Amino acid sequence: MIHSLWIPAFRMKMDVVPGRYNKAWFKATKIGEFPLLCTEYCGTGHSDMLTTVVVHPPGGYEDWLKKASNMLSPVFRPADLTDAAGLLRALKTGGAPVRVWLLERLAPETREKISAWPGGAVSEELRKVVVDDLNAVLTGDPIYDEARFAGVAVSEEARQLLAADPPPAGDDRIGLNRFLLVDAFPDALSRAPDLTEAGRYIYERKGGCRSCHSVDGGANVGPTFKGIWGKTHAMRQGPPVTVEENYIRESILDPNAKIVSGFDPVMPTYRGRLTDREIDAVIAFLKTLAEEK
Amino acid sequence: MSHAPDHPAHLAHHYETPRQQFEAGKLGMWLFLVTEVLLFGGLFCWYAVYRANQPEVFLAGHRYLDKSLGGLNTIVLIVSSVTMALAVRAAQLGNRRALLGFLAATFLFACCFLGVKYVEYSHKIRDGLLPGRHFQPAAEKTGAGRVPVAPADAPPDAPPAPAPADPAPAGAPAPPPGAADAPRLVPSAAGPEGLAPPPTREVAAEAGRKSVHLFFGIYFVMTGLHGLHVIAGMIVIAWLFFRARRGAFSPSYWLPVDLGGLYWHLVDVIWIFLFPLLYLIH
Amino acid sequence: MSTVEAAVPGAEPRSYLQEGRGIRSWIFTLDHKRIGVLYLVSVMASFLLGGLFALLVRTELLTPQRTIMDAQTYNQMFTLHGAVMIFLFIIPGIPAVIGNFVLPLMLGAKDVAFPRLNLASWWLYVVGSLFALASILIGAVDTGWTFYTPYSTETSTAVVPMTMGAFILGFSSVFTGLNFIVTIHKLRPAGMGWFRMPLLLWALYATAIIQVLATPVLGITLILLIVERVVGVGIFDPALGGDPVLYQHFFWFYSHPAVYIMILPAMGVVSEVISVFSRKHIFGYSFIAGSSIAIAFLSFLVWGHHMFTSGQSPLANTIFSALTFSVAIPSAVKVFNWLATMFRGNIVLKTPMLWILGFIFLFGIGGLTGLFLGALATVIHVHDTYFVVSHFHYTMFGGPVMALMGALFFWWPKFFGRMYVEFWGKVSAVVVFIGFNVTFFPQFILGLRGMPRRYYNYPPEFESLHVLSTLGGYFLSIGFLIAFFTLVHAIFRGKKAAANPFGAATMEWQTSSPPPLHNFVEAPHVGDPYDLAGLVYDEASDGFRPAAKEGSS
Amino acid sequence: MENHAAAEPHVHVVPLRLLLGVGALLIVLTGVTVGVTYVDLGRLNVVVALAIAVVKATFVALYFMHLRWDRPLNAVVFLTALGCVVLFVLLAILDTGQYHTDRIPDHAPAVHR
Incomplete structure (x- = not known):
């Protein structure tokens, strides 16, 4: 169907027609947030097709983009190296077992570059090399060793993952490695964002769940998420279902398998659009909604 | 103003003279023809827009049509127009036998037209040359029988239907590489028209082949709506025939024959445009 | 057809209402007046239905979120409101009701040129309406009345019956228009040249031209839509290789001229009523007549102004924008001539005149805001709001509906031979006028502030204006209910109407109210349709009669 | 009021030979249209084909449909309709030709399997 993109504050409007490109331009002259709406009738959710255009001050967009693109990454991005010089200094200085161990794990060329580093500013190139090596560590074997991490204050998240049975695998293992590294160098590396925060981001922006599922109990195309965790829903067909991880995952990947009674099978599949970790984040977010209840 | 004693039976009460009624009838019919012209005008607009922007589709599509059948139908329809004009003339002169004969002849030519159309349609349907999402062309047609059509629900990476031993005349283009995901389509070179193979302007031809279902949409809707008008015209002619047999018309009253004739000629005129636009694309 | 009216001298002839009883004498009648009444009943029923949908839509919009229905139902409601009001009410409104009844009378003719076609037109209207109503029962339609593709080829609602209905209604409209053109050309009396025709006939003639030329294009558009939806032919749906913007060209090639099908006859009514109630000859007759034809001509050149943000090319946008402004000229010519007619006139504020003054005021606002929408710079912001x-x-609504109501009050005595109660007629006109402005003026502000159309939920800051608009809508409907009760009351309890109660000079007032089956017992006098000077008030009949003795008294 | 002759419909009986002659001409022109397609005239081919079709249609209208002897009004009515179609087609081509390059090639998910 045809949509139309309208930013009233910019006096700009253009239809979005399938099968072709339409061009429009605008020049934003003020910093702020402005509503963006759909003005070509496009079906049931037409009046919910709204979002906000954010006009950033110069440079603000780049910051936002970094944050948004790093939101769910289990590995390090260059931006996560919050204090590259501090990290390099720590590695050069040695001392604590974790520092020695990490330096050992880096590639020989990297070690040469670090030893050749005169101090002061860290070049873009060196940053990149270090981050690549750190990621090689993250995606490798589990890094925890009691002796190695002696003297490191292991965070609560890492502790939980370490205690998990079976031991974490895949993204979770990478996440655990990352938590541990950040714990070892808290000032130099930034912590992966909270899953709940990521889940909220997916709900509002990336997944766009918000256009059909409210979080305040309001009626919409799909069931509200308010208090959905652990709730038992009657289904259009088959026995009632209690909302837990597996049901959420199935609902995201194969939305029409089980439809809550009173709703239509209209949700598209998110298979290929959300990664497993992102689905975890959505689940974490839904759990917080249950707590608020 | 009141009813004159010599008010003829065919003169409706609200007309004063037969001439007034005659002219009103004629104008009414012409206005009706105007609506027909605009109805088909929409179709011609559809045709013109697609032809202007995607000429390769038409180039690719018209090769599946049989020029000789189309030309035959054009002549059949022109002859039927002549007999219809002769029928009107016979009615004006009060020659009832000739009127009946010419009306019958017109009707028979119309049947003939529909018969040829039936042959054309059944070929297209058999070869899967249908519009839009029903476009499932048979890979090729051989003298001995048909190669099975790839099933509609075949996965996208299914291999194309096996090609038979080359039935096309020498020079038929080899299917372009990577054509597996394009509609599997080869012009029915062994069909009745025995057309020359497509030109070597490969790129345009390939693009045209991909969208050739659009051509068949236009072909079926335009000729289909025209065919419905032929059928409507036949009903009118049959009605005129039975009225004429009962002696309803006379040298002073033959308006319905004239109006039926106008309608029939318009159907002819529309075909005069459809024939070159659909069959004769260069 | 041989019931010759018994013309006993002096006796009142039997009216068309008394010729034949029972339902069959109505639904199979060939009499243009009875067909006009059939249309009156069916068109008014559609108006009530469409109005009901409008009230439901307005009620839903009382609050920013759900009020009385869900989004799906709301979408169906505004679609049905649009489709019913456009196809079943406004388009046939004045031509088929007033035109059918009045046109032959104004020509001094016994009937329209093709009475059978006229009856067929009404039957097609009924069949088309049944199709449209059937769609409501089997899942309604939620596409908006414009049936834009590709939504209309993808939605699961009953698009096909609704479009079939609109297609059939198109035929009905074509037959009416065709009939009127032939009637005006071939049944004009000997003494009536083109420039002695009443202006309503000019307007109906211009309308009929548009009906005949434009409606078939809607027909083929809807056929193509149905073919695409049912058979999957690629025409307008990009999923099938079609072009959705082409659909908009097709649709608006009809639907822009169609708004002139709606407004032109209304303008004709205004020209009649304004002269009579200003007790003055119409000012600028030939300009009003010519502007009707000019509007009909220009109406075919401006359809692209509905597509300024659709991805239509900038070249086409510029052309259509420039042409759109030109429509303002003939429209303004009419308004100026009406005002000049009233100037120094002896204005009589009776009910029809009140409705018509409402027309001029509201249409003036509507027309001027149309200029905003024709200008490329401003329309980008306000389009689809x-x-x-x-x-x-x-x-x-301010145009055709106000004029139709004025026309009904004006010709009601001729329709049914009874006078309505003047007081309640005036009350209805005033209530509707106020209610109308309260309903729709806030919507201008809403649109400018960023409220898109066809929205089920809306931001809370728009709530107060929406509430105002909805309350205005309720007030407006009360006005219409008063008008309907006044009119229906007149049929059963109204006092007997004179042949010419308002003192108009067109020919329909020369026959009795209501007219006999064949319209005129004696041939009417063909004269200047706006020469009011020759009429004097006759107290005995509470009507007007010719002052001097004419050739045929 | 009017004399009898004026009250009768206006009749023009078309001579037999004229009707048959026009019929023969139409068939000949059909042959010419087919023949021309075998000659490569580039973009002119469609113009020639349409020009011949217009000539044929004109003959049908003038002689078979009696427009030559009919009231001019009927011809005006018919030409108005044709003018309207031409206007519609021209403006539609003008616009679609302009935005044609904006269309995404091969965007037809429902038919490209």
């Missing part, structure tokens, strides 16, 4: 909704209602 409540500004358009409001503009449309000011022109198409």
